[in-house]
Amino acid sequence: MREDLLQRVREVMAPLVERFDLAHGMPVLTLAPGRLLETARRLKEELGFDLFLDVTAVDWPGNERRFEVVYHFYSARQRVRLRAKTRVAEGEPVVDSLVSLYGSAGYMERECHDMFGIGFRGNPDLRPVLLYEGFVGHPLRKDYPKDREQPLVPTRTREEQP
Amino acid sequence: MDPQPDSSGRTGAFEYISTRKDELVGWARKFSLFPYPFVTACCAMEFMAVSATPYDTDRFGAALPRFSPRQSDLLMVVGTITHKQAPILRKVYEQMCEPKWVMAFGACAVSGGFYQNYATLQGIDKIIPVDIYIPGCPPRPETVIDGIMKLQDRIARSKHVILTKDF
Numbered sequence: 001m002r003e004d005l006l007q008r009v010r011e012v013m014a015p016l017v018e019r020f021d022l023a024h025g026m027p028v029l030t031l032a033p034g035r036l037l038e039t040a041r042r043l044k045e046e047l048g049f050d051l052f053l054d055v056t057a058v059d060w061p062g063n064e065r066r067f068e069v070v071y072h073f074y075s076a077r078q079r080v081r082l083r084a085k086t087r088v089a090e091g092e093p094v095v096d097s098l099v100s101l102y103g104s105a106g107y108m109e110r111e112c113h114d115m116f117g118i119g120f121r122g123n124p125d126l127r128p129v130l131l132y133e134g135f136v137g138h139p140l141r142k143d144y145p146k147d148r149e150q151p152l153v154p155t156r157t158r159e160e161q162p
Numbered sequence: 163m164d165p166q167p168d169s170s171g172r173t174g175a176f177e178y179i180s181t182r183k184d185e186l187v188g189w190a191r192k193f194s195l196f197p198y199p200f201v202t203a204c205c206a207m208e209f210m211a212v213s214a215t216p217y218d219t220d221r222f223g224a225a226l227p228r229f230s231p232r233q234s235d236l237l238m239v240v241g242t243i244t245h246k247q248a249p250i251l252r253k254v255y256e257q258m259c260e261p262k263w264v265m266a267f268g269a270c271a272v273s274g275g276f277y278q279n280y281a282t283l284q285g286i287d288k289i290i291p292v293d294i295y296i297p298g299c300p301p302r303p304e305t306v307i308d309g310i311m312k313l314q315d316r317i318a319r320s321k322h323v324i325l326t327k328d329f
Contacts, residue, residue: 130246131246132245132246139279139280139281144280146278146279146280147278147279148280149245149282149283149284150245151245151248151283151288152245152246152248152249153248153249153289154289155288155289156287156288156289156290156291
């Protein structure tokens with residue numbers, strides 16, 4: 001990443017973030033959940049991060065703020081990536097939705113809602129996208145048993161099976 | 163010496179075939195398998211390989227995939243079946259007319275393969291009956307051909323319910 005651009009990201013983001021790190025040359029912002037929408041808006045409008053790549057989460061069981069929600073942004077003009085991370089508690093795992101800024105965030109937030117049960121305040125459609133209606137729990141949470149299945153079709157009885 | 167025609171012009175060769183009715187129908191059916199490829203995953207590549215010229219399932223009369231379950235009699239389940247997809251597979255199976263056979267193609271369709279998690283059905287025989295299992299991840303074309311031939315043997319040897327005493 002170019003030094004002058006990195007410097008500019010650092011200057012603009014300094015008042016908003018808790019930490020500013022570099023991971024393999026990529027800027028990593030760690031911020032409070034309340035600052036998320038404002039940070040994303042300034043990333044898009046002032047720093048040219050015009051493409052929303054992904055939102056996912058990391059489960060840290062036993063941690064006070066259990067879920068780390070991770071965002072990746074890309075600037076097609078500068079050809080650089082940026083990561084933003086924020087932590088939410090298990091009791092109320094909710095962050096602001098970025099749908100108002102990036103339309104593509106809708107599906108990715110739905111997936112994150114499926115897999116980790118993160119709520120996205122302001123996303124109008126959080127129906128299951130990869131899972132199905134009636135699925136209980138969130139399979140990528142660490143406390144979801146790895147062999148727990150929730151079949152939609154009843155299993156054939158022993159008499160029916162060969 | 164060639165058979166000489168008799169007064170009515172017949173030669174006497176192949177005038178009559180002596181066979182059992184079940185064998186006759188089985189012989190006809192085993193060479194007219196119309197597969198429905200229910201293809202969901204990477205095994206599709208191996209399915210294409212076994213269908214294409216070098217291996218050529220046409221030799222077994224099983225070349226023409228029908229993409230309507232109502233026109234097919236062999237359901238080839240090729241690839242991983244998820245719990246979300248299981249109702250679709252079940253519906254396709256139920257739409258097929260008798261006689262029908264099911265082939266589990268590849269480790270995932272047989273048993274779930276190396277997936278054991280919230281998403282994967284642990285073998286399609288949990289929801290529909292399976293006639294022939296083809297192991298491998300993915301199976302080699304030779305394995306598939308062996309499976310088709312074993313299924314053909316089975317069809318040839320089985321009772322065919324259309325044959326009543328009045329047939």
